[in-house]
Amino acid sequence: MADNWGSYVLPLMVVGIVAFGLTKKVKVFDCFMAGAKKGLHTVYELMPSITGLVVAVTMLKESGAMDILSDFLSPVTSFFGVPEEITPMALLSPISGGGSLSLFESVLKTYGPDSFVGQVASVVMGSTDTTLYAVTVYYAAVNIRNTRHTLLSGLTADFMSLVLSAFFVRITVGQ
């Protein structure tokens, strides 16, 4: 009875689209198979670049490089009012979704979700995506070699969202 409203979205979409297809006399399962086959082919195309990317990112995470980097950059982020406790997480989030999620979890555990640090961390996590991953996957699928200023623009936006999250938490959440 007390089902979460959010849980309706996915089933409604899947059932809704199939039902809509039926009313338009689409051969739904044949169509599904055709689309799924295309999807499989895409993954096949993505395999080499994703393997390379994930290996490189895992090595980066385990090497302690992020600690060195966040020591370097925390004066900069502190200048913009970002608590330095979340700098490692913010640095990891454009590179590794899983990695930053586990750092987010430890921030919640250590400082609590309703502390200032926890709130800023929540906003950062809620307003960024894994930039490097998206750029790699989207371009690898169509074999683009030169991505021009894509990465620069994406990382600028990530930095912007880090600075803005501290700012907007200050003005929208009463302490």
Add this chain to the structure above:
Amino acid sequence: MMNYVFPILLIFSFISAIVTGRVDELSSAVIDGAESAVQLLLRLVSMLCLWGGIMEIGDRAGLTRLFSKVMYPVVALIFPRLRKEKYVLEAISMNITANVLGLGNAATPLGLEAMRRLQSINSDTEFASDEMIVFVVMNTAAMHIIPTTVATMRGQYGSENPMEIMPAAFLTSFFALATAITVAKIGNRFKRKGRRLYGR
């Protein structure tokens, strides 16, 4: 791009591991990384097959055209040069719709379809077109209205009001997205002035 990013990540990791004394960890990261790549790819298989299939039905039934009509004013504003390329706009609209609804898993296959269509009108298939850059950058910023994952985790860790951060998250996402599009568009203008190597 990856021709630079890949070696930089590897060399930087190796040097850092020596400095921090974590070469043991680095060594196992090589194998673990390859293994987690397979896990990620398996997840992608299920995601792309399921949503690829469902969206094919939606496409054939004319649902895509319907959505893109609704989204047209916004999408045409961001991609003015694609006004006449209905076929491309449809895929872009679907990707944005899925993102806004918070269906990240469905957004990826739709986004890749949009990339394929953008590539079909690209003048130099080695270089990213202006529209591709804006489109990819939009997908690297979060476009969703409700940060579900974050709210759930906040609840699990005993937040008294998991949704308290929603206004801040919404404003931050919005301005970060605007920044992403603006920087990408400035870059587009800059490059085109410099040398007319890759228009569209």
